[in-house]
Amino acid sequence: MYVADSRTAASSTDRSRSTKAAVAPGPRPGRRAAVPGTVVALGAVSLITDVSSEMVSAVLPLYVVAGLGLSPLGFGLLDGINNGVGALVRLVGGHAADRGDGRHKTVAAIGYGLSALCKPLLLLAHTVPLIGAVLAVDRTGKGLRTAPRDALISLATEPEHRGRAFGVHRAMDTTGALLGPLVAFGVLRLAVDGYDAVFAVSACIAALGVLVLLLFVPGRTGVPDTGPGPSLRDSLALLRVPALRRLTVVAVLLGLTTVSDSFLYLLLQRRLDLPAHLFPLLPLGTAAAFLLLAVPLGLVADRLGRRRLFLAGHLVLLAGYGLVLAPLHAGWVAVAVLVLHGCFYASTDGVLAAAAAGTVPAGQQGAGLALVGTGQALARFGCSLAFGAGWSVWGGHAALAVAAGGLAVAAVAATLLIRLPDPRAGESRTAEEHAA
Numbered sequence: 001m002y003v004a005d006s007r008t009a010a011s012s013t014d015r016s017r018s019t020k021a022a023v024a025p026g027p028r029p030g031r032r033a034a035v036p037g038t039v040v041a042l043g044a045v046s047l048i049t050d051v052s053s054e055m056v057s058a059v060l061p062l063y064v065v066a067g068l069g070l071s072p073l074g075f076g077l078l079d080g081i082n083n084g085v086g087a088l089v090r091l092v093g094g095h096a097a098d099r100g101d102g103r104h105k106t107v108a109a110i111g112y113g114l115s116a117l118c119k120p121l122l123l124l125a126h127t128v129p130l131i132g133a134v135l136a137v138d139r140t141g142k143g144l145r146t147a148p149r150d151a152l153i154s155l156a157t158e159p160e161h162r163g164r165a166f167g168v169h170r171a172m173d174t175t176g177a178l179l180g181p182l183v184a185f186g187v188l189r190l191a192v193d194g195y196d197a198v199f200a201v202s203a204c205i206a207a208l209g210v211l212v213l214l215l216f217v218p219g220r221t222g223v224p225d226t227g228p229g230p231s232l233r234d235s236l237a238l239l240r241v242p243a244l245r246r247l248t249v250v251a252v253l254l255g256l257t258t259v260s261d262s263f264l265y266l267l268l269q270r271r272l273d274l275p276a277h278l279f280p281l282l283p284l285g286t287a288a289a290f291l292l293l294a295v296p297l298g299l300v301a302d303r304l305g306r307r308r309l310f311l312a313g314h315l316v317l318l319a320g321y322g323l324v325l326a327p328l329h330a331g332w333v334a335v336a337v338l339v340l341h342g343c344f345y346a347s348t349d350g351v352l353a354a355a356a357a358g359t360v361p362a363g364q365q366g367a368g369l370a371l372v373g374t375g376q377a378l379a380r381f382g383c384s385l386a387f388g389a390g391w392s393v394w395g396g397h398a399a400l401a402v403a404a405g406g407l408a409v410a411a412v413a414a415t416l417l418i419r420l421p422d423p424r425a426g427e428s429r430t431a432e433e434h435a436a
Contacts, residue, residue: 038156039165041216042149043172048209049112050173052119054180054283055202059188061262062269062279063195070128072391075262077384078132086143087377094147094370095235098363104148104155105219107366111145112210114138119203123196143377147370152217154357154365162357163306166350167298171291174345178287185281235367243359244368247307248375250414251352254314255379257407259321259387259400261286264341267324267396268334285335289342290349297346298354306355307418313347314411316340321404325397352376 064070064078097107118138125131150166157165184198191197239245265282268274274282301309320340323333353369360368383403390399 034158034161035165035168036156038218039153039169040172041212041218042152043169045112045209045213045217046149046169046173047176047179048205048212049115050176051180051183052176052202052206052209053115054177054287055184055187055198055205056119056122057262058181058184058279058283059195059198061266064128064131065266068128072396073388074128075388077388078128078135086139086141086146087374087381089140089143090147090370090374090377091235091367093144094151094366094368097148097151097366098235104152104366105213105217108145108148108152108217109210109213111141111143111148112206112213114141114144116141116203116206116210119199119206122199122202146373147366150353150357150369150373151365154353154369159358160302162354163298163301163351164295165298166354167295167301167346170298170346170350171294174287174290174294178284178291181281181283181287185278235364235371238360238364238368238371241359241361244356244371246417247352247356247359248372250307250310250417251372251376252379253410253414253417254407255376256383257403257410258314258317258380258383259403260380260384261341263384263387263391263396264320264324264337267400268337270396271324271329272331272334282334282338285338286342286345289339290345291342293343293346294350297343298350301351301354306351306358309347310351310355311411311414311418313344313351314407314414316347317344318404318407318411320344321400321407325401325404 061075065072065075070078093107093111097104115138118134118141121134121137122131125134153165153169154162183201187197187201188194239248261283265279268282269279297309317340320337323337323340326333352372356369356372357365387399387403390402394402
Protein backbone atom coordinates (compact mmCIF):
# COMPACT_ATOMS: atom_id res chain seq x y z
CA MET A 1 0.00 0.00 0.00
CA TYR A 2 1.39 3.34 -0.99
CA VAL A 3 0.64 6.91 0.02
CA ALA A 4 -0.32 9.32 -2.74
CA ASP A 5 1.56 12.57 -3.23
CA SER A 6 -0.55 14.52 -5.68
CA ARG A 7 1.60 17.63 -5.30
CA THR A 8 4.62 16.10 -7.02
CA ALA A 9 4.67 16.57 -10.78
CA ALA A 10 5.56 13.49 -12.85
CA SER A 11 8.73 13.69 -14.86
CA SER A 12 8.82 12.89 -18.53
CA THR A 13 10.42 9.51 -17.71
CA ASP A 14 7.62 8.70 -15.28
CA ARG A 15 5.04 9.59 -17.92
CA SER A 16 6.54 7.17 -20.42
CA ARG A 17 6.54 4.42 -17.81
CA SER A 18 2.96 5.04 -16.77
CA THR A 19 1.84 4.67 -20.39
CA LYS A 20 2.82 1.03 -20.13
CA ALA A 21 1.60 0.28 -16.66
CA ALA A 22 -1.30 2.60 -15.91
CA VAL A 23 -4.19 4.39 -17.47
CA ALA A 24 -3.25 6.93 -20.10
CA PRO A 25 -6.24 9.13 -20.82
CA GLY A 26 -4.73 10.52 -23.98
CA PRO A 27 -3.29 13.90 -24.83
CA ARG A 28 -3.58 16.59 -22.18
CA PRO A 29 -3.19 20.02 -23.72
CA GLY A 30 -4.06 21.67 -20.38
CA ARG A 31 -4.87 20.91 -16.79
CA ARG A 32 -8.33 19.44 -16.42
CA ALA A 33 -10.72 20.21 -13.61
CA ALA A 34 -10.57 17.96 -10.57
CA VAL A 35 -14.20 17.00 -11.26
CA PRO A 36 -14.83 17.24 -15.03
CA GLY A 37 -18.23 17.82 -16.59
CA THR A 38 -18.33 14.21 -17.82
CA VAL A 39 -18.26 13.04 -14.21
CA VAL A 40 -21.11 15.39 -13.26
CA ALA A 41 -23.20 14.24 -16.26
CA LEU A 42 -22.62 10.58 -15.39
CA GLY A 43 -23.50 11.41 -11.80
CA ALA A 44 -26.82 12.85 -12.96
CA VAL A 45 -27.54 9.69 -14.94
CA SER A 46 -26.72 7.54 -11.92
CA LEU A 47 -28.82 9.74 -9.64
CA ILE A 48 -31.91 9.37 -11.81
CA THR A 49 -31.32 5.66 -12.41
CA ASP A 50 -30.79 5.00 -8.72
CA VAL A 51 -34.09 6.65 -7.84
CA SER A 52 -35.70 4.09 -10.13
CA SER A 53 -33.65 1.13 -8.91
CA GLU A 54 -33.94 1.91 -5.20
CA MET A 55 -37.69 2.30 -5.45
CA VAL A 56 -37.81 -1.36 -6.42
CA SER A 57 -35.07 -2.46 -4.02
CA ALA A 58 -36.79 -0.71 -1.11
CA VAL A 59 -40.01 -2.71 -1.44
CA LEU A 60 -38.75 -5.96 -2.97
CA PRO A 61 -37.62 -7.77 0.22
CA LEU A 62 -40.96 -7.23 1.97
CA TYR A 63 -42.89 -7.88 -1.26
CA VAL A 64 -41.44 -11.34 -1.81
CA VAL A 65 -41.00 -12.40 1.85
CA ALA A 66 -44.23 -11.04 3.35
CA GLY A 67 -46.39 -10.71 0.23
CA LEU A 68 -45.39 -13.87 -1.69
CA GLY A 69 -44.30 -15.94 1.32
CA LEU A 70 -40.75 -16.62 0.16
CA SER A 71 -38.41 -18.26 2.68
CA PRO A 72 -35.09 -16.66 3.73
CA LEU A 73 -33.24 -19.26 1.63
CA GLY A 74 -35.40 -18.45 -1.39
CA PHE A 75 -34.83 -14.75 -0.86
CA GLY A 76 -31.09 -15.43 -0.59
CA LEU A 77 -31.24 -16.99 -4.05
CA LEU A 78 -33.27 -14.07 -5.39
CA ASP A 79 -30.94 -11.54 -3.80
CA GLY A 80 -27.99 -13.47 -5.15
CA ILE A 81 -29.41 -12.99 -8.63
CA ASN A 82 -29.59 -9.27 -7.85
CA ASN A 83 -25.90 -9.20 -6.92
CA GLY A 84 -24.34 -11.95 -9.01
CA VAL A 85 -25.91 -12.33 -12.44
CA GLY A 86 -24.63 -8.95 -13.59
CA ALA A 87 -21.11 -10.07 -12.74
CA LEU A 88 -21.28 -12.74 -15.44
CA VAL A 89 -21.59 -10.08 -18.15
CA ARG A 90 -19.47 -7.37 -16.51
CA LEU A 91 -16.35 -8.69 -18.20
CA VAL A 92 -18.14 -8.65 -21.54
CA GLY A 93 -19.18 -5.03 -21.03
CA GLY A 94 -15.71 -3.94 -19.98
CA HIS A 95 -14.02 -5.76 -22.85
CA ALA A 96 -16.50 -4.47 -25.46
CA ALA A 97 -16.02 -0.90 -24.22
CA ASP A 98 -12.26 -1.11 -24.80
CA ARG A 99 -12.61 -2.00 -28.48
CA GLY A 100 -12.43 1.61 -29.69
CA ASP A 101 -12.96 5.26 -28.78
CA GLY A 102 -16.63 6.00 -28.18
CA ARG A 103 -17.53 2.44 -27.23
CA HIS A 104 -17.66 3.20 -23.51
CA LYS A 105 -20.76 5.36 -23.86
CA THR A 106 -22.38 2.95 -26.32
CA VAL A 107 -22.00 -0.07 -24.06
CA ALA A 108 -23.10 1.92 -21.02
CA ALA A 109 -26.21 3.12 -22.90
CA ILE A 110 -27.12 -0.47 -23.81
CA GLY A 111 -26.81 -1.47 -20.15
CA TYR A 112 -28.91 1.43 -18.87
CA GLY A 113 -31.52 0.82 -21.58
CA LEU A 114 -31.80 -2.87 -20.78
CA SER A 115 -32.43 -2.15 -17.11
CA ALA A 116 -35.01 0.50 -17.99
CA LEU A 117 -36.92 -1.97 -20.16
CA CYS A 118 -37.15 -4.42 -17.26
CA LYS A 119 -38.96 -2.10 -14.87
CA PRO A 120 -42.40 -2.30 -16.55
CA LEU A 121 -42.03 -6.09 -16.74
CA LEU A 122 -42.30 -6.22 -12.95
CA LEU A 123 -45.94 -5.21 -13.41
CA LEU A 124 -46.53 -8.53 -15.17
CA ALA A 125 -44.38 -10.75 -12.91
CA HIS A 126 -46.32 -11.99 -9.88
CA THR A 127 -44.48 -15.24 -9.17
CA VAL A 128 -41.00 -15.74 -7.77
CA PRO A 129 -39.57 -17.42 -10.92
CA LEU A 130 -40.78 -14.58 -13.16
CA ILE A 131 -39.50 -11.92 -10.75
CA GLY A 132 -36.16 -13.73 -10.65
CA ALA A 133 -35.99 -13.73 -14.46
CA VAL A 134 -36.75 -10.02 -14.67
CA LEU A 135 -34.14 -9.25 -12.01
CA ALA A 136 -31.60 -11.34 -13.91
CA VAL A 137 -32.10 -9.26 -17.04
CA ASP A 138 -32.05 -6.04 -15.02
CA ARG A 139 -28.76 -7.01 -13.38
CA THR A 140 -27.39 -7.96 -16.80
CA GLY A 141 -27.93 -4.36 -17.81
CA LYS A 142 -26.21 -3.19 -14.64
CA GLY A 143 -23.29 -5.52 -15.33
CA LEU A 144 -22.89 -4.18 -18.86
CA ARG A 145 -22.87 -0.52 -17.85
CA THR A 146 -20.79 -0.48 -14.66
CA ALA A 147 -17.26 -0.94 -16.05
CA PRO A 148 -17.72 1.39 -19.07
CA ARG A 149 -19.19 4.08 -16.81
CA ASP A 150 -16.32 3.85 -14.33
CA ALA A 151 -13.83 3.81 -17.21
CA LEU A 152 -15.36 7.06 -18.52
CA ILE A 153 -14.87 8.61 -15.08
CA SER A 154 -11.24 7.51 -14.81
CA LEU A 155 -10.41 8.61 -18.37
CA ALA A 156 -11.93 12.05 -17.85
CA THR A 157 -10.10 12.72 -14.57
CA GLU A 158 -6.50 13.44 -13.63
CA PRO A 159 -5.01 10.40 -11.81
CA GLU A 160 -4.36 12.31 -8.58
CA HIS A 161 -8.02 13.41 -8.39
CA ARG A 162 -9.73 10.09 -9.12
CA GLY A 163 -10.71 9.46 -5.51
CA ARG A 164 -12.49 12.83 -5.44
CA ALA A 165 -14.12 12.28 -8.84
CA PHE A 166 -15.45 8.85 -7.89
CA GLY A 167 -16.57 10.31 -4.57
CA VAL A 168 -18.57 13.03 -6.34
CA HIS A 169 -20.12 10.48 -8.69
CA ARG A 170 -21.02 8.13 -5.83
CA ALA A 171 -22.46 11.05 -3.84
CA MET A 172 -24.77 11.92 -6.73
CA ASP A 173 -25.58 8.24 -7.18
CA THR A 174 -26.40 7.99 -3.49
CA THR A 175 -28.67 11.02 -3.70
CA GLY A 176 -30.78 8.86 -5.96
CA ALA A 177 -30.55 6.02 -3.46
CA LEU A 178 -31.79 8.44 -0.80
CA LEU A 179 -34.68 9.71 -2.89
CA GLY A 180 -35.75 6.29 -4.21
CA PRO A 181 -37.07 4.85 -0.92
CA LEU A 182 -38.79 8.19 -0.16
CA VAL A 183 -40.61 8.07 -3.48
CA ALA A 184 -41.49 4.40 -2.90
CA PHE A 185 -42.76 5.23 0.59
CA GLY A 186 -44.94 8.04 -0.79
CA VAL A 187 -46.33 5.86 -3.57
CA LEU A 188 -47.14 3.03 -1.15
CA ARG A 189 -49.00 5.47 1.08
CA LEU A 190 -50.97 7.14 -1.73
CA ALA A 191 -51.65 4.44 -4.30
CA VAL A 192 -54.31 1.76 -4.04
CA ASP A 193 -52.21 -0.89 -5.78
CA GLY A 194 -49.05 0.11 -3.95
CA TYR A 195 -46.45 -2.30 -5.32
CA ASP A 196 -47.62 -2.06 -8.95
CA ALA A 197 -47.64 1.73 -8.68
CA VAL A 198 -44.05 1.68 -7.41
CA PHE A 199 -42.96 -0.46 -10.38
CA ALA A 200 -44.77 1.82 -12.88
CA VAL A 201 -43.24 5.05 -11.54
CA SER A 202 -39.83 3.35 -11.43
CA ALA A 203 -40.09 2.50 -15.13
CA CYS A 204 -40.77 6.12 -16.11
CA ILE A 205 -37.83 7.43 -14.09
CA ALA A 206 -35.48 4.81 -15.57
CA ALA A 207 -36.38 5.95 -19.09
CA LEU A 208 -35.49 9.54 -18.12
CA GLY A 209 -32.05 8.39 -16.99
CA VAL A 210 -31.32 6.82 -20.38
CA LEU A 211 -32.37 10.03 -22.12
CA VAL A 212 -29.99 12.12 -19.99
CA LEU A 213 -27.12 9.75 -20.80
CA LEU A 214 -27.72 9.99 -24.54
CA LEU A 215 -28.02 13.78 -24.54
CA PHE A 216 -25.40 14.98 -22.06
CA VAL A 217 -22.58 12.44 -21.70
CA PRO A 218 -19.79 12.89 -24.31
CA GLY A 219 -19.24 9.94 -26.58
CA ARG A 220 -15.50 10.45 -27.07
CA THR A 221 -12.95 9.81 -24.34
CA GLY A 222 -9.93 11.43 -26.00
CA VAL A 223 -8.04 8.13 -26.14
CA PRO A 224 -6.44 7.64 -29.58
CA ASP A 225 -8.06 4.85 -31.57
CA THR A 226 -5.21 2.37 -32.09
CA GLY A 227 -7.07 -0.31 -33.97
CA PRO A 228 -9.29 -3.24 -33.00
CA GLY A 229 -8.22 -3.13 -29.34
CA PRO A 230 -7.17 -5.95 -26.99
CA SER A 231 -8.57 -9.45 -27.36
CA LEU A 232 -10.64 -11.15 -24.67
CA ARG A 233 -7.59 -13.24 -23.79
CA ASP A 234 -5.61 -10.03 -23.29
CA SER A 235 -8.33 -8.75 -20.98
CA LEU A 236 -8.30 -11.89 -18.85
CA ALA A 237 -4.50 -11.83 -18.81
CA LEU A 238 -4.68 -8.60 -16.81
CA LEU A 239 -4.75 -10.80 -13.72
CA ARG A 240 -1.05 -11.33 -14.35
CA VAL A 241 -0.46 -7.73 -13.28
CA PRO A 242 0.54 -8.22 -9.61
CA ALA A 243 -1.13 -5.09 -8.20
CA LEU A 244 -4.42 -5.74 -10.02
CA ARG A 245 -4.39 -9.43 -9.10
CA ARG A 246 -3.88 -8.69 -5.40
CA LEU A 247 -6.63 -6.07 -5.43
CA THR A 248 -9.01 -8.55 -7.08
CA VAL A 249 -8.22 -11.26 -4.52
CA VAL A 250 -8.76 -8.78 -1.69
CA ALA A 251 -12.13 -7.72 -3.13
CA VAL A 252 -13.18 -11.38 -3.42
CA LEU A 253 -12.11 -12.28 0.13
CA LEU A 254 -14.00 -9.38 1.66
CA GLY A 255 -17.00 -9.82 -0.64
CA LEU A 256 -17.46 -13.41 0.54
CA THR A 257 -18.34 -12.10 4.02
CA THR A 258 -20.30 -8.96 3.10
CA VAL A 259 -23.95 -9.56 3.95
CA SER A 260 -26.32 -7.98 1.45
CA ASP A 261 -28.18 -4.80 2.30
CA SER A 262 -31.57 -6.50 2.10
CA PHE A 263 -30.70 -9.09 4.74
CA LEU A 264 -29.32 -6.41 7.05
CA TYR A 265 -32.51 -4.36 6.71
CA LEU A 266 -34.67 -7.44 7.32
CA LEU A 267 -32.72 -8.16 10.52
CA LEU A 268 -33.24 -4.58 11.72
CA GLN A 269 -36.93 -4.61 10.79
CA ARG A 270 -37.56 -7.80 12.75
CA ARG A 271 -35.50 -6.64 15.71
CA LEU A 272 -37.39 -3.33 15.95
CA ASP A 273 -40.72 -4.84 14.86
CA LEU A 274 -41.27 -2.05 12.34
CA PRO A 275 -44.58 -1.84 10.42
CA ALA A 276 -44.38 -2.98 6.81
CA HIS A 277 -45.00 0.48 5.34
CA LEU A 278 -41.93 1.85 7.20
CA PHE A 279 -39.57 -0.77 5.84
CA PRO A 280 -38.65 1.26 2.69
CA LEU A 281 -37.29 3.99 4.97
CA LEU A 282 -34.49 1.83 6.41
CA PRO A 283 -32.16 2.33 3.43
CA LEU A 284 -32.39 6.08 3.98
CA GLY A 285 -29.97 5.97 6.90
CA THR A 286 -27.40 4.16 4.79
CA ALA A 287 -27.92 6.50 1.84
CA ALA A 288 -27.74 9.66 3.94
CA ALA A 289 -24.44 8.65 5.54
CA PHE A 290 -23.06 7.59 2.16
CA LEU A 291 -24.09 10.92 0.62
CA LEU A 292 -22.45 12.99 3.35
CA LEU A 293 -19.21 10.99 3.46
CA ALA A 294 -18.57 10.00 -0.18
CA VAL A 295 -16.70 13.17 -1.24
CA PRO A 296 -14.73 13.70 2.01
CA LEU A 297 -13.61 10.07 2.05
CA GLY A 298 -12.73 10.29 -1.64
CA LEU A 299 -10.34 13.11 -0.75
CA VAL A 300 -8.95 11.02 2.11
CA ALA A 301 -8.38 8.15 -0.31
CA ASP A 302 -6.38 10.40 -2.66
CA ARG A 303 -4.14 11.52 0.19
CA LEU A 304 -3.76 8.48 2.45
CA GLY A 305 -4.15 5.57 0.05
CA ARG A 306 -7.18 4.01 -1.62
CA ARG A 307 -6.46 0.40 -0.69
CA ARG A 308 -5.93 1.36 2.95
CA LEU A 309 -9.30 3.12 3.07
CA PHE A 310 -10.97 0.17 1.34
CA LEU A 311 -9.79 -2.13 4.13
CA ALA A 312 -10.79 0.36 6.81
CA GLY A 313 -14.30 0.51 5.37
CA HIS A 314 -14.77 -3.21 5.99
CA LEU A 315 -13.70 -2.78 9.59
CA VAL A 316 -16.45 -0.15 9.91
CA LEU A 317 -18.91 -2.70 8.51
CA LEU A 318 -17.68 -5.23 11.07
CA ALA A 319 -18.49 -2.72 13.81
CA GLY A 320 -22.01 -2.45 12.39
CA TYR A 321 -22.43 -6.22 12.54
CA GLY A 322 -21.27 -6.11 16.16
CA LEU A 323 -24.00 -3.63 17.06
CA VAL A 324 -26.68 -5.78 15.43
CA LEU A 325 -25.43 -8.80 17.40
CA ALA A 326 -25.08 -6.94 20.71
CA PRO A 327 -27.86 -7.42 23.32
CA LEU A 328 -29.00 -3.81 22.96
CA HIS A 329 -32.57 -2.82 22.18
CA ALA A 330 -32.49 0.97 22.08
CA GLY A 331 -33.61 2.81 18.97
CA TRP A 332 -30.20 4.46 18.57
CA VAL A 333 -28.70 1.07 17.69
CA ALA A 334 -30.54 1.00 14.37
CA VAL A 335 -29.45 4.56 13.60
CA ALA A 336 -25.83 3.73 14.41
CA VAL A 337 -25.89 0.58 12.26
CA LEU A 338 -27.26 2.47 9.27
CA VAL A 339 -24.67 5.25 9.67
CA LEU A 340 -21.85 2.70 9.85
CA HIS A 341 -23.33 0.94 6.82
CA GLY A 342 -23.28 4.18 4.82
CA CYS A 343 -19.71 4.90 5.97
CA PHE A 344 -18.72 1.44 4.74
CA TYR A 345 -20.03 2.19 1.25
CA ALA A 346 -18.43 5.64 1.16
CA SER A 347 -15.08 4.03 2.05
CA THR A 348 -15.26 1.19 -0.46
CA ASP A 349 -17.57 1.67 -3.45
CA GLY A 350 -15.91 4.36 -5.56
CA VAL A 351 -12.61 3.89 -3.73
CA LEU A 352 -12.19 0.37 -5.12
CA ALA A 353 -12.74 1.61 -8.67
CA ALA A 354 -10.26 4.45 -8.17
CA ALA A 355 -7.67 2.03 -6.78
CA ALA A 356 -8.17 -0.40 -9.67
CA ALA A 357 -7.84 2.37 -12.26
CA GLY A 358 -4.30 3.03 -11.04
CA THR A 359 -3.18 -0.53 -11.82
CA VAL A 360 -4.72 -1.03 -15.28
CA PRO A 361 -2.64 -0.82 -18.50
CA ALA A 362 -3.53 1.82 -21.06
CA GLY A 363 -6.39 0.92 -23.38
CA GLN A 364 -7.86 -1.72 -21.05
CA GLN A 365 -9.61 0.43 -18.47
CA GLY A 366 -13.00 -1.20 -18.96
CA ALA A 367 -11.70 -4.76 -18.77
CA GLY A 368 -9.47 -4.08 -15.77
CA LEU A 369 -12.22 -2.44 -13.74
CA ALA A 370 -14.60 -5.23 -14.78
CA LEU A 371 -12.23 -7.92 -13.48
CA VAL A 372 -12.15 -6.43 -10.00
CA GLY A 373 -15.89 -5.72 -9.98
CA THR A 374 -16.73 -9.20 -11.27
CA GLY A 375 -14.73 -10.89 -8.56
CA GLN A 376 -16.41 -8.81 -5.88
CA ALA A 377 -19.92 -9.32 -7.29
CA LEU A 378 -19.53 -13.09 -7.60
CA ALA A 379 -18.23 -13.26 -4.05
CA ARG A 380 -21.25 -11.34 -2.79
CA PHE A 381 -23.51 -13.65 -4.80
CA GLY A 382 -22.00 -16.59 -2.92
CA CYS A 383 -22.43 -14.76 0.38
CA SER A 384 -26.13 -14.13 -0.32
CA LEU A 385 -26.73 -17.83 -0.97
CA ALA A 386 -24.75 -18.93 2.08
CA PHE A 387 -26.35 -16.35 4.38
CA GLY A 388 -29.85 -17.27 3.21
CA ALA A 389 -29.12 -20.94 3.89
CA GLY A 390 -27.59 -20.11 7.27
CA TRP A 391 -30.63 -18.03 8.23
CA SER A 392 -32.96 -20.91 7.31
CA VAL A 393 -30.96 -23.41 9.39
CA TRP A 394 -29.63 -21.41 12.37
CA GLY A 395 -31.65 -18.18 12.31
CA GLY A 396 -30.63 -14.68 11.25
CA HIS A 397 -28.70 -13.80 14.42
CA ALA A 398 -26.46 -16.87 14.27
CA ALA A 399 -25.89 -16.48 10.53
CA LEU A 400 -24.77 -12.88 11.04
CA ALA A 401 -22.39 -13.98 13.82
CA VAL A 402 -20.75 -16.45 11.42
CA ALA A 403 -20.50 -13.75 8.73
CA ALA A 404 -18.92 -11.31 11.21
CA GLY A 405 -16.30 -13.88 12.21
CA GLY A 406 -15.55 -14.56 8.57
CA LEU A 407 -15.21 -10.85 7.83
CA ALA A 408 -12.69 -10.43 10.66
CA VAL A 409 -10.55 -13.27 9.30
CA ALA A 410 -10.86 -11.97 5.72
CA ALA A 411 -9.80 -8.47 6.81
CA VAL A 412 -6.60 -9.84 8.37
CA ALA A 413 -5.81 -11.87 5.24
CA ALA A 414 -6.55 -8.88 3.00
CA THR A 415 -4.22 -6.66 5.04
CA LEU A 416 -1.38 -9.15 4.60
CA LEU A 417 -2.01 -9.38 0.85
CA ILE A 418 -2.06 -5.61 0.39
CA ARG A 419 1.24 -5.25 2.21
CA LEU A 420 3.10 -7.73 0.00
CA PRO A 421 5.99 -6.00 -1.80
CA ASP A 422 5.45 -5.14 -5.47
CA PRO A 423 8.02 -7.00 -7.64
CA ARG A 424 8.14 -3.96 -9.95
CA ALA A 425 9.05 -1.60 -7.10
CA GLY A 426 11.84 0.74 -8.09
CA GLU A 427 11.33 0.03 -11.80
CA SER A 428 7.88 0.94 -13.13
CA ARG A 429 5.86 2.03 -10.12
CA THR A 430 3.70 4.93 -11.19
CA ALA A 431 2.16 7.87 -9.42
CA GLU A 432 -1.20 6.19 -9.69
CA GLU A 433 0.04 3.04 -7.98
CA HIS A 434 1.33 5.21 -5.12
CA ALA A 435 -2.10 6.83 -4.88
CA ALA A 436 -3.89 3.50 -4.91
